[in-house]
Amino acid sequence: WNDNLQPVFSWKAHESVVFDIAVNPSNGDVYSCTLDGVITQWRIDRNVKRAQHLRSAIQTGPSGKGQCLPGIGCSDSGMEDTPVNVRKLFWRGSHLYSGDEMGSICRWTSDLQLEMKKEYFTEIWSLFVNEDESVVYSGRDNDIVIASIPQNPRIDDCCVQVKGNLPGRCPVVANSKDSSIMTVNRNGLNIDVWSTEGKAPSKVQTLEDHDMIVNSILLSKDETLITAGWDAKVDFWALGVDGKYSLQKSVKVDSYINSMSLSEDGSVFACGKSGYIAKINHK
Numbered sequence: 001w002n003d004n005l006q007p008v009f010s011w012k013a014h015e016s017v018v019f020d021i022a023v024n025p026s027n028g029d030v031y032s033c034t035l036d037g038v039i040t041q042w043r044i045d046r047n048v049k050r051a052q053h054l055r056s057a058i059q060t061g062p063s064g065k066g067q068c069l070p071g072i073g074c075s076d077s078g079m080e081d082t083p084v085n086v087r088k089l090f091w092r093g094s095h096l097y098s099g100d101e102m103g104s105i106c107r108w109t110s111d112l113q114l115e116m117k118k119e120y121f122t123e124i125w126s127l128f129v130n131e132d133e134s135v136v137y138s139g140r141d142n143d144i145v146i147a148s149i150p151q152n153p154r155i156d157d158c159c160v161q162v163k164g165n166l167p168g169r170c171p172v173v174a175n176s177k178d179s180s181i182m183t184v185n186r187n188g189l190n191i192d193v194w195s196t197e198g199k200a201p202s203k204v205q206t207l208e209d210h211d212m213i214v215n216s217i218l219l220s221k222d223e224t225l226i227t228a229g230w231d232a233k234v235d236f237w238a239l240g241v242d243g244k245y246s247l248q249k250s251v252k253v254d255s256y257i258n259s260m261s262l263s264e265d266g267s268v269f270a271c272g273k274s275g276y277i278a279k280i281n282h283k
Helices: none
Strands: 018-023 030-034 038-045 050-061 068-070 086-092 095-100 104-108 114-119 126-129 135-139 144-148 161-166 169-175 180-184 191-195 202-207 214-219 225-229 233-239 245-252 257-262 267-272 277-281
Touching (some): 095 126, 126 169, 144 169, 202 245
Parallel strands (some): 214 257
Antiparallel strands (some): 038 050, 050 068, 086 095, 135 144, 169 180, 180 191, 267 277
8 A cells, every 4th residue: 555545566475364564664574474373574666566575484382492483394303393373573673573372472583583482371462572672562361461582582592581460451562761551451441551660560540532442552753642443433642741641632433443553654544344444644
């Protein structure tokens, strides 16, 4: 799609459902994941309107060496490696992070060489890494797990150093400027704002406006919090000088919202049922 939501081109990426995509902002390469454990890297050529397959990797589980392998194939480690559903992708710095249904998070180089695999023992529905890549936040429909990322991770060191847990559910985002975390709380309708400046996370605020389950949370460069879900509206929350959020505006759309994305100019793209995409400018 272009910025005006006109279709440009499409391509067959996988034989099964595509769960998530991530983009390397330095070169525009697209990474896609699916339920057969395959993560694929694509080079987009906008001049000829095509996507070139560069390479693929398979994420397998649940534990041990050789579980995530560059290239399409099976491990030769002698273990019973089975591809697992890769649900989430997240790009940070120069790394691609992936989370699967068995509770493992992998870190890959830009050319899909495995650098790290950590086991969290709960299915990964949401994944967020802070700006200096020292902390990863993950979760599903129960607690949010906060864990440290080692400076020099080893593939064979699968244990995770958990820093804490938050009551809530995915999705989750974090603001490195004030060390805050935003999650959906356990009822699925409200957003909890947490501070992590102390020894243990403390709840700062609960945001209430949605009537149905919240599926997506974004944080823009100007620290506007954007939330949307099954009630077919996109809420924009402004951060005040007191460190608290207040509802700036609410935009009704023509579909429930499953996911959202932000463009460089601050536009919000909200995606819903039957291929529905809405573009919203929050400025």
